[in-house]
Every structure is written in structure tokens, then in C-alpha cells.
Amino acid sequence: ASSGIGLATARRIHADGGTVALLATRAAMLDGIASELGDRAFAVPTDVSDPSQVSASIERCFELLGDVDLVVNSAGVDGPSALLDITDEKWARSIGVNLSGPFYVSRESARRLKGGSCIINIGSELSFMGMGLYVDYCASKAGLIGLTQALAAELAERQIRVNAICPGPVDTPMMEAEIAWFPNPDEVRQMAVDRVPLKRWATPDEIADAVVYMAGAKFATGAAWSLDGGTTAC
Numbered sequence: 001a002s003s004g005i006g007l008a009t010a011r012r013i014h015a016d017g018g019t020v021a022l023l024a025t026r027a028a029m030l031d032g033i034a035s036e037l038g039d040r041a042f043a044v045p046t047d048v049s050d051p052s053q054v055s056a057s058i059e060r061c062f063e064l065l066g067d068v069d070l071v072v073n074s075a076g077v078d079g080p081s082a083l084l085d086i087t088d089e090k091w092a093r094s095i096g097v098n099l100s101g102p103f104y105v106s107r108e109s110a111r112r113l114k115g116g117s118c119i120i121n122i123g124s125e126l127s128f129m130g131m132g133l134y135v136d137y138c139a140s141k142a143g144l145i146g147l148t149q150a151l152a153a154e155l156a157e158r159q160i161r162v163n164a165i166c167p168g169p170v171d172t173p174m175m176e177a178e179i180a181w182f183p184n185p186d187e188v189r190q191m192a193v194d195r196v197p198l199k200r201w202a203t204p205d206e207i208a209d210a211v212v213y214m215a216g217a218k219f220a221t222g223a224a225w226s227l228d229g230g231t232t233a234c
Helices: 004-015 027-037 051-065 088-110 135-158 173-180 185-194 204-215
Strands: 020-024 041-045 070-073 118-122 161-167 224-227
Touching: 004 020, 004 027, 004 070, 004 204, 020 027, 020 051, 027 041, 041 051, 051 088, 070 088, 088 118, 088 135, 118 135, 118 204, 135 161, 135 224, 161 204, 173 185, 204 224
Parallel strands: 020 041, 070 118, 118 161, 161 224
Antiparallel strands: none
């Protein structure tokens, strides 16, 4: 929750009166955000791809927050690479952060969550479609939908809901870093806008709004909500 969708979501929930625990790898940045938010915000530095760190961090979150109503798995790594250039390390990192991370966080949270709470995973339009140069990312985000649905099926008897929100391009630092990888970033950026029927990128705040809405949708579980400006529908 140190940037992008995670940070926007934390800020929105905090502004609405909620208490938030921020998990990310960048400890100094997390501390600054928690300090900026003030009361009801806690920094819990965590590499979500490390199950031992996640176990300790989730225990700490419940100590700080008491009962938890909402868990948002928004950590993500991205970056284009041709198939033959994807190293074992890059593959492991993509799967580790984008898929194993939500599994670890959800598993440890589920030990403690009460009925009426929910887990929301941040997927992608690439959860539903393939794209060249994004083999590792597509695989991790497609797997996240399977994880979401399986968790929803298992946890429903405890009245714990699990859903996914799947954005298209979002105006975040990660997206800008991704665009900068290409030799023609201005052209690629315009192409990324043009392929969206609404002809723009989403803002992180718009995704945060969707998280809050989905958290309140009491009969929704196992859903994967495309929030991509119409890209996967057209």
C-alpha cells in the first residue's frame, strides 16, 4: 500500500473513518504514509511473497486493529519481457507477489476473520486475456481469479466474501515505469489510451471507489468485476 491502487484505497478507507494497516516492502515510505495519515494508520513492512513475513505481519495487523472487516490484496509487480527473456527469477517474482502473496495473506487472514468480513483481490484485464510480452503477469493474474473463486467457495459457509476487481490501465507509477521500458514511450502510452473504449486510463481513486463499493456488496462473492473502461467487452 505504498503507491498506486493500494495507497489510494488506504487513503479512501482512512478518510471514511476506517483504521488501516499498510503492508509493502518499502519501510521508510510506509512510515511516511502512516505519519501523513496520522491516527488510525499503521505501517507493517512486509514482502508478501515471503510466507513467514506474511504470517508475522498478519498477526501484527490483528493485534493493531482488532477485528478486521476488509483485506485488500493489491501488491503487484509488472514489466514487459519477451518470453525468451523471462528469467526464472522474474517468473518467480511475478508469481510470488501477484499470486502467492494474495494466497498467503488470505490464508493467514482467514485464520482470524469473522463472518461479515471480506477479501478483495486486485486482478487485471489480463486476468481474462493474453498479451505478448506479459506471459508471467498474465499467468499470475489469471491464477488470481481461480484463487478468488476457490476462496469464495470455501469461506462462504463462514460468511466471509471473496471477490476480485480487475482494472484496465491505471495511471500509477508502475504503469509509467512499464511504459518507459519501450523505446517509443509516447506512442505506446497513446496506444494504451486508444485501446480503451472510454479513451482514457482509470485513476487510482476510481479503483479505490470500486473497492469500497465491492466491500459493501453483501451478496457478492466469487465475483470478478472488470473495471477496464470497456476493454474486455469490445
